[in-house]
Amino acid sequence: MKTRHYFGALDALQEGQFSIRELGNRSVGATLHQGKPVVVLNFCPHAGAPICRGKITASQYTDAAYQLHLDAEHPVLRCPWHGWEFSLESGGLHFESRLHLAFLEYELDGTDLYVWI
Amino acid sequence: MPKAQAIIDCDVHNTYRSQTELYPYLAEPWLSRLKEKGFGYPLETFYGSVHAKRLDAKPENGPAGSDYGLMKTQLLDKLSIDYVVLTGEGISGLSYMPDAEYPAALASAYNQYLVEEWLSKDERFLGSLHVAIQHPEAAATEIYRWGAHPKVVQVSIPAATTLPLAHPFYRPILRAAAEMDLVVALHFRQPGPSAPDLTPVGMPFSYLDYHALIGLPYQAQLVMLVSSGVFEELPNLKIMMMEGGFIWAIHLMWRFDKDYKALHRLAPALRKLPSEYILQHFMFGVQPIYEPREASKLQEVIEAGGLQHNLVFGSDYPHWDADEPDFIRRYLPAAWDSAIFYDNAASWFKSFKQPA
Numbered sequence: 001m002k003t004r005h006y007f008g009a010l011d012a013l014q015e016g017q018f019s020i021r022e023l024g025n026r027s028v029g030a031t032l033h034q035g036k037p038v039v040v041l042n043f044c045p046h047a048g049a050p051i052c053r054g055k056i057t058a059s060q061y062t063d064a065a066y067q068l069h070l071d072a073e074h075p076v077l078r079c080p081w082h083g084w085e086f087s088l089e090s091g092g093l094h095f096e097s098r099l100h101l102a103f104l105e106y107e108l109d110g111t112d113l114y115v116w117i
Numbered sequence: 118m119p120k121a122q123a124i125i126d127c128d129v130h131n132t133y134r135s136q137t138e139l140y141p142y143l144a145e146p147w148l149s150r151l152k153e154k155g156f157g158y159p160l161e162t163f164y165g166s167v168h169a170k171r172l173d174a175k176p177e178n179g180p181a182g183s184d185y186g187l188m189k190t191q192l193l194d195k196l197s198i199d200y201v202v203l204t205g206e207g208i209s210g211l212s213y214m215p216d217a218e219y220p221a222a223l224a225s226a227y228n229q230y231l232v233e234e235w236l237s238k239d240e241r242f243l244g245s246l247h248v249a250i251q252h253p254e255a256a257a258t259e260i261y262r263w264g265a266h267p268k269v270v271q272v273s274i275p276a277a278t279t280l281p282l283a284h285p286f287y288r289p290i291l292r293a294a295a296e297m298d299l300v301v302a303l304h305f306r307q308p309g310p311s312a313p314d315l316t317p318v319g320m321p322f323s324y325l326d327y328h329a330l331i332g333l334p335y336q337a338q339l340v341m342l343v344s345s346g347v348f349e350e351l352p353n354l355k356i357m358m359m360e361g362g363f364i365w366a367i368h369l370m371w372r373f374d375k376d377y378k379a380l381h382r383l384a385p386a387l388r389k390l391p392s393e394y395i396l397q398h399f400m401f402g403v404q405p406i407y408e409p410r411e412a413s414k415l416q417e418v419i420e421a422g423g424l425q426h427n428l429v430f431g432s433d434y435p436h437w438d439a440d441e442p443d444f445i446r447r448y449l450p451a452a453w454d455s456a457i458f459y460d461n462a463a464s465w466f467k468s469f470k471q472p473a
Contacts, residue, residue, distance in 0.1 A: 047444045053173045082438060083167030 002105070007113040013037060016075075018052035024117045028104060031056065033075065033088050039115055040077075040091075040101035049081035051101070056088060077101065122454045123292075125200040125462040128285060128359050128402060128431025131191065132206035134179035138234070142226035147219055152207050156207075156223070162307045163324035167437055174435030181435035182206050185238050192434045193241060196441055201457075202431070202466075203235055204242045204273055204304060204359075210252045213309025213412030220249035221256070228263055236268045243468055245273040245302060251311070255288060257293035264297025270466040271300035273448065276361060277334035279313045283345035295351040298467040300400075303338065303398040305331045328438075335361035336369060342395045343373070346386020350409055355465050356399050359431050363401035370395055396423065400461060402431045403449070404440040412448045425453050429462045 005023040012021040014017055018029035026043035029052025041099055044051040058072040076085035086093055091101035108111055133139060136151060143151060145382070150157075175193060176184035192198060208227040213222035224247045236244050244265055248256035256272075263269045272294050280286050282303075294301045315334065316322060319325040335358045348354055370392035375385065377391050387394070401424070409413050419425050433439040442458060449457060463469040 047441065049171075050173055057171070078167065081169070082174035 002116040004107075004116055006115050007039070007106070007115045010037070010108060010111045010113050013113070016056050018042075018056070020050075020052050023115060026117050027052075028115055028117070030106075030113060030115070031088075034084075037103045037106055037108070038088055039106045039113075039114055041104060043079065043102065044079045044084070045099040045102065046079065046084050047081060049079050051077060051086070053078040054078045057085075059085070059087070092102050121197055124197065124430065124458045125202070125466075126192070126196075126198045126432045126434070127202045127302075127357065127429045127462055128204050128404065129188070129201045130182045130206040130429070130434065130436060131188070131203040131231075132182045132208075133230065133234075133468045134183040136207075139223070139226045139230055142229040143222060143235045147222040147323065150219060151223070156210070157219075163321070163327055163439075165324040165472055171435045171439060172436055180206075185235075188434070189239070192432065193239070196432075198241065200240075200241050200243055200269060200468075202245060202302075202379055203231065204245045204431075205231070205247050208247050209273070209304065209306050210309045211247065212278075213312040214249070214251075215311040217249060217252040217255070221252045223258075224249050224256070225262075228259055228327055232263065232266060232269070236266075237299065242268065243466065244269045246299070247273055248290065248358065250274050250278060250287065250290060253289040253302075256288040256421070260290070260293035260297055260299060264293070264299055267468060269299070271302045271320055272356065273302045273304055275306040275312075276303040276307070276331070276338065276358070277313050277315055278303065278338070279311070281341040281345075283341040283347055288347075291347060291351060291354055293339050295353040295355075298353060300355045300357050300465050302359055303335060303361070304359050305334070321341050331360065332362040332365050332472045335463045336365055337400060339366065339395065340373060340391075342398075344384040344387070346473060347389060348385050348394050348398050354398060357402070357429065357465070358399060359402035360404065361401070361435060362407070363403070363424060363428065364407065364422075365420055366395060366399070366401060366427075367418070367424065370422060379458060396427060400427050400429050400465060402430050403445055403457060404431050404433050405446050406440050406445045407436045408448065415448045416450050419449075427459060428453075428457050430458045432457075449455075 013032045015032045018031045020029045029042045030039045042050050043053040055078050056075050059076045060075050061069055066115040075088045077088055078085050086101045107114050170181040174181040176187045211223050214220040225248050231244050236242050248259050316330055373391040407416055
């Protein structure tokens with residue numbers, strides 16, 4: 001059964017960087033993307049790295065004319081070990097559909113962020 | 118709860134916090150040269166789109182691998198590692214420096230630093246000597262100098278060399294290692310100023326190509342070491358190939374045996390099939406582990422070549438592509454746990470042998 005844990009004040013979260021808390025024996029990371037909280041389990045589904053210690057960075061894509069683009073509007077979380085990049089929006093990898101960031105349920109109570117684990 | 122499988126980690130990259138830690142072990146004129154000019158060769162040749170080392174492995178006051186406390190927490194204690202073979206880091210490019218005397222002096226300083234500053238810190242630590250292979254006589258001197266140290270188990274050399282390792286030029290290194298019962302561990306290195314081409318078609322375009330092709334120099338070394346007959350000359354010579362993969366060794370055993378049957382006059386020193394030398398004189402690191410979509414396929418391939426007694430575990434901590442034991446276990450059967458994580462390595466390293 002899930003329980004509700006206090007993560008911290010919403011205004012302490014930063015875009016582009018995870019804050020990490022130990023809650024209910026799990027390590028949890030939270031950041032902001034376009035002003036909204038993104039809350040994930042701090043555990044890479046590939047090999048178990050503390051993924052929230054990785055860098056949030058612009059995604060890279062090639063358009064139909066083979067021009068290379070960096071897209072800061074759709075950032076990825078790059079694992080601190082093997083460098084695998086997970087979409088901060090969908091949680092997915094572009095080359096492996098079986099693995100996914102574990103997003104956690106959260107709620108806002110005024111300016112406070114709570115996480116369900 | 119059953120006792121956990123004992124583990125020997127054959128590849129952990131320790132390093133110094135800064136080059137100043139080598140100063141006490143270096144004589145003039147090399148000390149002044151190091152102070153004024155540093156090592157004098159680039160450590161990172163290729164641009165990698167990801168970090169070279171695990172981001173969470175960097176201590177506050179130095180590079181990843183330089184802090185014993187963090188290594189103990191993240192590796193030894195977390196993963197219950199029983200023995201760690203320290204394979205070095207920053208020093209590893211000295212075999213690709215164009216001169217001979219300065220890198221030989223640096224290697225000598227590093228080896229003393231390793232023994233005094235690392236091997237004494239933790240009873241689980243074992244050591245790899247570093248040598249400047251472009252100076253075989255000095256390299257052999259280092260091997261004889263430290264080879265009898267109870268915790269020194271191997272000598273580390275680059276996988277790619279300007280001449281085949283089986284060439285007589287390098288024989289003093291191989292002979293010294295065999296005489297002192299040290300394993301010769303091949304590691305790939307980022308190319309320095311006097312490194313050979315890393316592929317037969319020139320330099321890789323990028324770190325991706327380079328990393329995917331790392332096995333190439335290992336294959337060339339393995340074939341010529343066997344055909345040269347050096348294992349008849351030095352029956353105690355043991356070659357550990359780390360980080361270069363191993364599936365290609367099965368290709369070579371089958372291809373090499375077939376070719377040898379017709380062309381045996383070109384390898385007159387051999388007394389048995391090439392594949393028999395390979396299985397007797399080579400071990401291969403399992404990291405970075407192959408990750409086929411169906412994990413069980415890897416076991417089938419290894420069994421096809423009978424390679425399960427020639428594989429050893431090395432985590433490669435703190436490099437970016439390091440593998441923890443449980444991650445490797447996803448791809449290998451539990452029945453091989455003891456062989457791959459302990460027995461195979463223990464059968465080679467002199468520290469694990471009973472006194473005669």
